Amino acid sequence: MAVSLKFICLLGFFVVVVVNIAMLETVDGAGECGKSSPDDEAMKLAPCATAAQDEKAAVSDSCCAQVKRIGQNPACLCAVMLSNTAKASGIKPQIAMTIPKRCNIPNRPVGYKCGAYTLP
Numbered sequence: 714m715a716v717s718l719k720f721i722c723l724l725g726f727f728v729v730v731v732v733n734i735a736m737l738e739t740v741d742g743a744g745e746c747g748k749s750s751p752d753d754e755a756m757k758l759a760p761c762a763t764a765a766q767d768e769k770a771a772v773s774d775s776c777c778a779q780v781k782r783i784g785q786n787p788a789c790l791c792a793v794m795l796s797n798t799a800k801a802s803g804i805k806p807q808i809a810m811t812i813p814k815r816c817n818i819p820n821r822p823v824g825y826k827c828g829a830y831t832l833p
Contacts, residue, residue: 733790742762746783751792754783755799762802762829765809777816784813792826806830 723764758765761776784790793799794809810830812819825832 726758736816741828746786746789746792751789752798754789754793755796755802758783758793758799761809761812762804763833764812764815765799765804768808768811768815776812780812780816780824781818784818787825787827787832789826795828804825809828 715796719786738763745751757779758776760773761780763770764776765771783793790813794804794806799806799809806828807830810827822832
């Protein structure tokens with residue numbers, strides 16, 4: 714009887730460990746941008762800094778490429794544009810929201826609500 718009780722305790726411990734590992738794996742990819750944080754993704758939009766502060770500034774090809782990549786997930790793009798990193802770098806969200814249109818991205822999420830802003 715003592716052997717079977719040890720076995721059951723060991724099996725229970727093993728199940729708890731496996732469940733915890735599985736939960737950690739799902740939490741890593743649970744954010745708006747998957748495994749990457751919006752602040753990390755915002756750093757990749759450095760080429761967009763001027764265009765996100767001045768609506769008359771030219772938008773570079775490298776900026777458009779990053780916006781197109783991130784914009785495949787509108788929730789991620791929104792989180793990036795409203796991130797602490799974007800705010801700290803002086804990004805104006807109302808201007809940043811115009812970048813997908815200014816890049817002429819054809820399949821951009823027109824009308825997507827992003828906080829108090831709407832993507833044109």
